[in-house]
Amino acid sequence: MTYIKFANQTFAQKAASLLNKRGFKTRIRRNPNPNHMEGCNYALYVSGDIFEAYDIISENFIPNFGVEHLGDEE
Amino acid sequence: MIYLDNAATSFPKPKCVLEAMCKASLFSANPGRGGHRLSVKAGETVYKTREKAASIFGADSERVIFTKNCTESLNMVIKGCVKKGDHVIISSLEHNSLLRPVQKLFEQGVITYDIAQVVPKNDEQTVMNFQSLIKPNTRLIACCHVSNVFGTVLPIEKIGLLCREKGILFAVDAAQSAGTFRYDINNSAIDFLCLPGHKGLLGPMGTGLLILNQSSQLESFIEGGTGSLSLEPSQPDVLPDKFESGTVNLPGIAGLYEGLRMVESIGCENILKKESRLTEWITSELKNINGVTVYDNMHSKTNSGVISFNIGKIHSEQIGELLDQNNIACRAGYHCSALAHKSASTIAQGTVRISPGFFNGINDIKKLIFCINKIAMRQKIW
Numbered sequence: 312m313t314y315i316k317f318a319n320q321t322f323a324q325k326a327a328s329l330l331n332k333r334g335f336k337t338r339i340r341r342n343p344n345p346n347h348m349e350g351c352n353y354a355l356y357v358s359g360d361i362f363e364a365y366d367i368i369s370e371n372f373i374p375n376f377g378v379e380h381l382g383d384e385e
Numbered sequence: 386m387i388y389l390d391n392a393a394t395s396f397p398k399p400k401c402v403l404e405a406m407c408k409a410s411l412f413s414a415n416p417g418r419g420g421h422r423l424s425v426k427a428g429e430t431v432y433k434t435r436e437k438a439a440s441i442f443g444a445d446s447e448r449v450i451f452t453k454n455c456t457e458s459l460n461m462v463i464k465g466c467v468k469k470g471d472h473v474i475i476s477s478l479e480h481n482s483l484l485r486p487v488q489k490l491f492e493q494g495v496i497t498y499d500i501a502q503v504v505p506k507n508d509e510q511t512v513m514n515f516q517s518l519i520k521p522n523t524r525l526i527a528c529c530h531v532s533n534v535f536g537t538v539l540p541i542e543k544i545g546l547l548c549r550e551k552g553i554l555f556a557v558d559a560a561q562s563a564g565t566f567r568y569d570i571n572n573s574a575i576d577f578l579c580l581p582g583h584k585g586l587l588g589p590m591g592t593g594l595l596i597l598n599q600s601s602q603l604e605s606f607i608e609g610g611t612g613s614l615s616l617e618p619s620q621p622d623v624l625p626d627k628f629e630s631g632t633v634n635l636p637g638i639a640g641l642y643e644g645l646r647m648v649e650s651i652g653c654e655n656i657l658k659k660e661s662r663l664t665e666w667i668t669s670e671l672k673n674i675n676g677v678t679v680y681d682n683m684h685s686k687t688n689s690g691v692i693s694f695n696i697g698k699i700h701s702e703q704i705g706e707l708l709d710q711n712n713i714a715c716r717a718g719y720h721c722s723a724l725a726h727k728s729a730s731t732i733a734q735g736t737v738r739i740s741p742g743f744f745n746g747i748n749d750i751k752k753l754i755f756c757i758n759k760i761a762m763r764q765k766i767w
Contacts, residue, residue: 312661318623319613320417320425324432341420350615369694374623 316376391742409639443569458595471524508540532563535683536691543573588641660690691737722763
């Protein structure tokens with residue numbers, strides 16, 4: 312599974328709100344694999360091209376911890 | 386009961402506000418913390434309220450901070466942006482929510498401060514009074530937009546421009562103006578806007594907002610759990626977490642969302658227009674009653690929804706009690722604002738404050754005027 316990581320739910324929601332307006336479907340969960348630098352944080356799952364979604368988020372200056380891929384399920 | 390104490394808190398709360406609070410209490414968990422659906426759902430409620438406030442006040446959503454009231458917001462700003470040796474200027478109409486944190490810092494030897502005299506109906510003189518107090522170490526100018534006692538509207542745009550010109554931070558106490566006056570924070574000279582959620586925004590008590598301009602920096606007020614960067618011992622710099630340690634008031638925030646939505650749909654201008662018409666009418670009627678003093682000399686060119694009066698030499702608390710006996714709720718006394726009463730020389734009696742809200746109608750005001758007439762006539766034999 313691939314997701315975009317955010318420090319908190321606020322930024323995950325802000326990104327989701329923006330992406331929803333652009334036609335993406337999104338889902339917010341806790342980051343299933345946080346590292347020791349980030350601690351608890353949130354994951355935004357996107358249906359569609361996640362890298363396009365990531366570009367939109369970055370162009371709109373929504374702070375994030377980047378895209379992470381976990382496992383080979385997808 | 387006719388409720389005319391909206392400057393203290395708006396009443397009645399809209400049904401949608403109460404229903405949202407109830408729903409949030411019944412079906413939500415701690416927002417921004419857990420990964421389970423109840424928590425995420427609660428986080429969505431918090432975010433949509435943040436987003437709604439951001440849209441109404443022209444701010445970035447993460448720069449909308451939830452507090453418990455306007456007083457807490459003011460404390461966060463005043464104590465979070467000054468350092469030892471700084472100088473602060475406040476106005477002569479401040480509520481204790483702004484005066485007391487400044488006074489506390491003064492007593493602790495952290496800052497010095499001065500009080501700029503507000504001259505009603507003379508914005509230029511008011512701004513000059515602020516300007517004349519600026520020192521090389523002036524860090525912050527903090528003032529109300531509307532006086533909670535007399536309804537005086539301060540020229541905050543002009544004071545803000547003065548602050549920008551001099552490189553001074555500018556904080557506005559919008560306790561009496563939020564919901565009636567329009568703000569566009571990111572396009573204004575306001576660095577910090579402090580608001581209650583439970584007055585003009587029609588939300589529940591126990592809610593407040595602090596809205597930061599895009600460029601504003603502030604130290605955290607309290608530190609603790611934020612649900613983010615949890616392995617770090619230091620308070621995270623990330624917004625809004627930096628200013629929201631501990632569990633937020635979810636039912637209150639859910640109610641506030643509905644209040645904001647209602648204000649947005651009615652429109653601040655329409656609310657102000659209605660409240661102003663009512664206060665203008667009250668003012669003109671009161672001035673026709675023998676023995677009544679209306680403090681309209683403290684009014685500004687722009688109207689607001691607050692007026693103060695007295696009857697003869699009777700203490701305002703007695704008038705407030707008599708109005709209550711006639712099922713009229715208003716606020717008498719000093720309104721937590723010694724500065725304003727000193728400015729208007731009303732320390733001896735205090736004043737009776739009438740603050741109509743959007744839900745008041747003409748019949749409420751007719752009843753008020755009738756009762757004040759009755760009390761004033763009776764006062765002649767006291």
